[in-house]
Amino acid sequence: MEDKELERIMRRKMLEYMRRIEQQRKLEEEKRRLRERREQIIREVLTDNAYAYLSSLREKSRDLSEQIENVILYLVINGLISRKLEKIDLMYIERKLKGETSKIYIKTKEGTFSFEDFLRRKN
Numbered sequence: 001m002e003d004k005e006l007e008r009i010m011r012r013k014m015l016e017y018m019r020r021i022e023q024q025r026k027l028e029e030e031k032r033r034l035r036e037r038r039e040q041i042i043r044e045v046l047t048d049n050a051y052a053y054l055s056s057l058r059e060k061s062r063d064l065s066e067q068i069e070n071v072i073l074y075l076v077i078n079g080l081i082s083r084k085l086e087k088i089d090l091m092y093i094e095r096k097l098k099g100e101t102s103k104i105y106i107k108t109k110e111g112t113f114s115f116e117d118f119l120r121r122k123n
């Protein structure tokens with residue numbers, strides 16, 4: 001009696017374990033398909049030069065490249081892209097995400113100053 005009950009419990013546990021493994025496998029397969037689709041969409045809207053730049057960013061900063069990819073996907077989903085994006089477009093997105101703004105620097109005998117500091121200094 002105990003052997004049959006123990007066997008039934010073991011069988012139930014094994015089935016639960018196999019079900020979890022199958023669910024995990026399906027989840028991984030779905031993640032892989034989504035990554036592939038995401039990559040395909042990004043590849044379609046970038047020029048070769050821009051894609052190479054994004055690939056180099058992936059190696060340097062995974063988080064930043066994912067943010068840029070999310071911006072690109074947002075633009076695609078909302079129909080805001082009418083042409084292929086160039087490297088300069090990605091650089092612009094990158095600077096915006098980093099919060100960088102363009103600055104003009106002036107070199108003088110006293111040193112190098114941002115344009116803003118230079119104007120303040122003269123007045």
